[in-house]
Amino acid sequence: xxxxxxxxxxxxxxxxxxxxxxxxxxxxxxxxxxxxxxxxxxxxxxxxxxxxxxxxxxxxxxxxxxxxxxxxxxxxxxxxxxxxxxxxxxxxxxxxxxxxxxxxxxxxxxxxxxxxxxxxxxxxxxxxxxxxxxxxxxxxxxxxxxxxxxxxxxxxxxxxxxxxxxxxxxxxxxxxxxxxxxxxxxxxxxxxxxxxxxxxxxxxxxxxxxxxxxxxxxxxxxxxxxxxxxxxxxxxxxxxxxxxxxxxxxxxxxxxxxxxxxxxxxxxxxxxxxxxxxxxxxxxxxxxxxxxxxxxxxxxxxxxxxxxxxxxxxxxx
Amino acid sequence: xxxxxxxxxxxxxxxxxxxxxxxxxxxxxxxxxxxxxxxxxxxxxxxxxxxxxxxxxxxxxxxxxxxxxxxxxxxxxxxxxxxxxxxxxxxxxxxxxxxxxxxxxxxxxxxxxxxxxxxxxxxxxxxxxxxxxxxxxxxxxxxxxxxxxxxxxxxxxxxxxxxxxxxxxxxxxxxxxxxxxxxxxxxxxxxxxxxxxxxxxxxxxxxxxxxxxxxxxxxxxxxxxxxxxxxxxxxxxxxxxxxxxxxxxxxxxxxxxxxxxxxxxxxxxxxxxxxxxxxxxxxxxxxxxxxxxxxxxxxxxxxxxxxxxxxxxxxxxxxxxxxxxxxxxxxxxxx
Numbered sequence: 058x059x060x061x062x063x064x065x066x067x068x069x070x071x072x073x074x075x076x077x078x079x080x081x082x083x084x085x086x087x088x089x090x091x092x093x094x095x096x097x098x099x100x101x102x103x104x105x106x107x108x109x110x111x112x113x114x115x116x117x118x119x120x121x122x123x124x125x126x127x128x129x130x131x132x133x134x135x136x137x138x139x140x141x142x143x144x145x146x147x148x149x150x151x152x153x154x155x156x157x158x159x160x161x162x163x164x165x166x167x168x169x170x171x172x173x174x175x176x177x178x179x180x181x182x183x184x185x186x187x188x189x190x191x192x193x194x195x196x197x198x199x200x201x202x203x204x205x206x207x208x209x210x211x212x213x214x215x216x217x218x219x220x221x222x223x224x225x226x227x228x229x230x231x232x233x234x235x236x237x238x239x240x241x242x243x244x245x246x247x248x249x250x251x252x253x254x255x256x257x258x259x260x261x262x263x264x265x266x267x268x269x270x271x272x273x274x275x276x277x278x279x280x281x282x283x284x285x286x287x288x289x290x291x292x293x294x295x296x297x298x299x300x301x302x303x304x305x306x307x308x309x310x311x312x313x314x315x316x317x318x319x320x321x322x323x324x325x326x327x328x329x330x331x332x333x334x335x336x337x338x339x340x341x342x343x344x345x346x347x348x349x350x351x352x353x354x355x356x357x358x359x360x361x362x363x364x365x366x367x368x369x370x371x372x373x374x
Numbered sequence: 375x376x377x378x379x380x381x382x383x384x385x386x387x388x389x390x391x392x393x394x395x396x397x398x399x400x401x402x403x404x405x406x407x408x409x410x411x412x413x414x415x416x417x418x419x420x421x422x423x424x425x426x427x428x429x430x431x432x433x434x435x436x437x438x439x440x441x442x443x444x445x446x447x448x449x450x451x452x453x454x455x456x457x458x459x460x461x462x463x464x465x466x467x468x469x470x471x472x473x474x475x476x477x478x479x480x481x482x483x484x485x486x487x488x489x490x491x492x493x494x495x496x497x498x499x500x501x502x503x504x505x506x507x508x509x510x511x512x513x514x515x516x517x518x519x520x521x522x523x524x525x526x527x528x529x530x531x532x533x534x535x536x537x538x539x540x541x542x543x544x545x546x547x548x549x550x551x552x553x554x555x556x557x558x559x560x561x562x563x564x565x566x567x568x569x570x571x572x573x574x575x576x577x578x579x580x581x582x583x584x585x586x587x588x589x590x591x592x593x594x595x596x597x598x599x600x601x602x603x604x605x606x607x608x609x610x611x612x613x614x615x616x617x618x619x620x621x622x623x624x625x626x627x628x629x630x631x632x633x634x635x636x637x638x639x640x641x642x643x644x645x646x647x648x649x650x651x652x653x654x655x656x657x658x659x660x661x662x663x664x665x666x667x668x669x670x671x672x673x674x675x676x677x678x679x680x681x682x683x684x685x686x687x688x689x690x691x692x693x694x695x696x697x698x699x700x701x702x703x704x705x706x707x708x709x
Contacts, residue, residue, distance in 0.1 A: 266459035269426050272446040273453045274522075275476030288463040 093349070099342035107338040122339025124148035125332060126165050126347075130157040165344060167319075168326040173351065175237055175322055176305040179244035183301045184294060186245070187252025188260075192282060194253070195260040196268075206257075209250045217247070217310045225314055235320045243311055248301040255300070259293025260286065295362030299355065306352050323348050376437030376529040376562060377402045378423065383432030384586075385418055392418040394586040395432070400530070403560045405553070406591075407573040409609055410583035416566040417456075419583070420532045423564065425449050436529045447478050452523035454533040458515045460507035466518050467503040470494060473526050489525050496555060497521040513544045520548075524555065530562045537572065549575060570610050574598070582606045604705040607636045613665055613676040615699075616642075622670055623651065625695035629708045636699035639678040643694045646685065650692035654685050668693070 070078075099107050103119040130152050138158065144150040152159050194202055224243065225234070233239030263286060271281035287294075313325035327344040330337050380398040384391070393415040400406045408416045421427045423434055425446040434441045441449055452473070460469050467490060473479070474486045481489070494500040497517040502510065507518060516536060523531055536552075537545045553576045556563050567573055573580045574594045581591040582605070590602040594610075601607035607615050616637045620628040625643070626635055644666075651670060658665035659681065666685070668675045670693065685691060700708045 264457070264459065266455050266457060267461060269424075269446070270453065270455060270459045270461075270522075271472070271476075273424055273426070273449075273451060274473035274526075275447045275478030277445065277447060277477075280477060285461055 096342045096345050100339055100346045102339050102342075104332060104337060104339055107342070119151070119339070120147055121151050122337075122341075122343040124151050125163075125337050125340035126330065126343040127163055128152070128159045129161050129163050130155075131160045132157050163330075164321075164326065165323075165330075168321050168323045169347070171237060171240075171316075171320055172306065172323040172348075175240045175244065175320075176302055178237075178241045179248060179305045180298055180301040182241065182245040183248035183252045183305075184256075184298050186249050187256050187297065188287075188290065188294060190249070190253045191256035191260050192286065194257050196265060206254070209253055212250050213247070217308075221310060221314050224311070228315060235316050235318050237320045240312065240316060240320055240322065243315070244305040244308060248304055251304075252297050252301060255297045256290070256293055259290050259297075263289050292362050295359045299359055302355060303352060377404075378437075378530050378562065378564070379433075379435045380419075380423070381433045383419075383422060383429045383434060385415075385422055385427055385429050391586050393422065393429075396586075396588045398581060398588060398591070400562060400564055403562055405556050405561075405563045405565065405576055405578045406581060407565045407567060407577035407579075408581045408583055409567060409570065409573040411568055413585075414583040415586040416568075416583055417534050418586075420453070420534050420564065420566055423449075423530070424451050424453050424532055447476070450529045452526050452528040452531050454519050454523045454531070454536040456535045456538060458519040458539075460510075460515055460518055460522070462506075462508045464507060465503065466494070466499060466505050466507055466510070469507050469518055470503075470521050470525055473522060493521045493525045496524065497551075513540050513548075516540055517548070520552070524559075527559070530564060531556075533563065533565045535567050535569075536565075538567070538569070545572075552576065570612070574610065582609055601636075601699065601707060603707055604634070604636065604701050607699060607701075607707075611638050613639070613678065616675040616677070617701075618670070618673055618675065620700070622673060623693050623695050626698060626700075628700050631702050632700040632708050633703045634701045635695065636701060637675070637677075637695055638698075641696055641698040642675070642677050643696055644677070644679065644683070645692045645694070646689070647692035648690060650690040652691050652693045654687055654689045654691060656687055657685070 100122045101118040101120070102113070102116055103121050106113050106116045106119075107122075124147070128148060133156060135156060138153050138156060141153070141158070144153055149159060193199060194206060199205065228234045228239055231239075233242070267285045267289070268278070268281040271285045272278060276284060307324065308322075309324045312322045316322060316325065323344065327341055327348065330340045330344060332340065378398075378400040380396050383393060383396045385393040396415075396419060398406075398419075408419060410416050418427060422429050423436075423441075425441065425444060425448075436449060436451070461472060464472065470490045470493060471486050474481045474489060490503075491500065494503055497520055499514060499517050499521060502514060507515065510518065516539065520533075520536055523533070537548055540548065549572055555561075556576075565572075565576065577594055579591055580594055580597045582589045582597065584605050590597060590606045592600070597606060598610045601610070604617065608617075618635050618637060620626060620632050620635055622635070623637075628635065652668050652675075653670075654666055655669050655674070656667040657679075658667070662681065664679045664681050664683070666677050666679045668677065668691070675693075679685070702708050
């Protein structure tokens with residue numbers, strides 16, 4: 058065995074145990090992927106196919122779900138539709154087959170945009186504040202540091218719904234209900250505790266001699282922080298950002314209580330998409346599919362940092 | 375370059391006193407070595423001068439300028455840390471250029487480049503300038519760390535055991551190199567070590583620290599030949615100085631109050647003698663010399679001997695003292 062190998066494993070696992078491990082990983086992947094695949098398949102079914110029993114594995118793909126997601130429609134008489142000029146695009150054609158015409162855009166895009174702004178904004182704030190606070194806790198003698206850290210963590214010890222009513226009343230007083238800024242502040246407040254704790258661990262691992270060297274070399278503490286600490290903390294910052302983003306992106310309880318109109322995010326909006334005669338499942342599934350994309354892209358972009366971040370403490374030294 | 379003065383400097387961490395009432399004047403262009411065991415306050419003294427710690431009492435001035443309240447960046451000192459502390463996200467070149475690119479200096483790029491290459495050559499790391507600083511051997515990292523200090527011309531260089539993590543051969547080489555560079559630059563340098571050979575070979579003056587106090591300061595010769603107390607005497611000399619009772623061996627003329635004699639090799643005359651007062655226990659052959667382990671009554675002594683001296687373990691020999699060092703009850707030297 059080479060020296061490089063022996064540094065990580067004492068005994069190389071045998072072929073059989075490797076196969077077992079691979080099988081388990083694949084099995085786990087399949088189980089976790091089934092719901093996602095099902096959502097995607099539902100999104101390209103027609104409404105009747107989506108609720109047929111037994112469920113259809115083979116079906117003719119349709120864009121109706123996506124069309125319904127982005128539009129609102131009104132029912133018209135067949136005569137009215139027949140008198141219309143040629144349909145303009147796929148959605149127009151699909152809609153007319155159901156004896157309807159497109160009345161206008163749905164609220165999905167603005168809701169999706171709200172989600173993007175609130176989730177990324179709060180992540181940016183939480184990670185930014187968290188980094189500074191973690192640096193402070195890590196490097197300076199903060200009076201009652203342990204108590205403060207425990208207090209910060211304690212904000213996550215209860216389910217969000219337990220504080221939802223007080224926050225609702227507070228937000229109504231402050232005029233923050235149903236505002237993007239209010240949601241951003243709320244998610245920042247929830248995430249900052251996670252960010253401080255995660256990042257403090259990462260920053261503790263960076264020897265303070267680096268900053269001391271930089272400060273002697275002619276940099277102020279803040280400049281040393283930017284030039285020396287931040288570049289070394291990128292792994293931790295990336296990992297923390299992903300955790301914060303996932304929370305803010307998926308958050309449902311606060312969003313459904315505190316937003317209803319202009320600041321509503323996608324999670325409370327998507328389940329309310331109602332078609333004629335009940336839930337429009339293909340549209341809901343289409344919304345969910347699109348909703349998954351940003352987090353997927355963000356995670357893939359940062360996956361190297363995320364992996365290194367998760368195994369950080371174990372392999373650093 | 376400038377002189378550095380410490381007056382009555384003290385520093386405690388909690389109830390542990392790290393440095394206590396240190397007075398020290400380092401002349402312009404002088405190489406001063408602080409020698410002492412772990413925990414003697416050597417590193418704390420350096421950090422106090424650099425401004426990384428605030429003294430509880432006393433004043434520090436560099437080039438006549440009081441340093442109180444001044445941030446490290448404003449003090450014009452360069453520091454070599456024991457653990458290298460190279461910036462891991464930067465290359466060797468960027469590490470060396472880092473101090474020159476600081477907002478406090480803002481040298482233009484061409485001047486930075488010239489200076490970095492010159493210093494890289496000086497510390498013999500010019501072939502690895504583009505390497506990541508983490509992809510270096512210990513010796514190379516140490517040379518980069520020293521180089522990062524040398525790119526600047528600060529008032530004083532502060533070095534914290536910069537050679538401690540190198541192997542013996544490299545340490546010997548860099549020792550000479552560092553002394554040469556210091557002479558060439560006329561640099562003021564305060565160097566901390568627990569290695570007496572480094573202290574003896576490089577220092578213009580050695581300061582002996584014990585439990586936070588500066589016990590004695592003087593030229594290497596003075597410290598060796600004229601130690602102020604038992605502690606200082608024990609810091610220098612290989613083998614270790616032998617401490618024996620005053621009446622153990624002949625040849626001593628102890629002054630009043632002397633309770634112990636310090637005898638180094640040069641203070642002990644050995645003669646082969648059947649009825650001698652000592653017995654050879656063991657001989658360590660080091661090649662150019664031998665270490666004799668000798669027993670006198672219940673006391674054990676170690677001294678150097680010529681490899682040609684015809685003695686074997688078990689032989690009886692006669693020991694006589696020649697002008698040894700005398701110490702009183704409190705460990706202070708008596709003359």
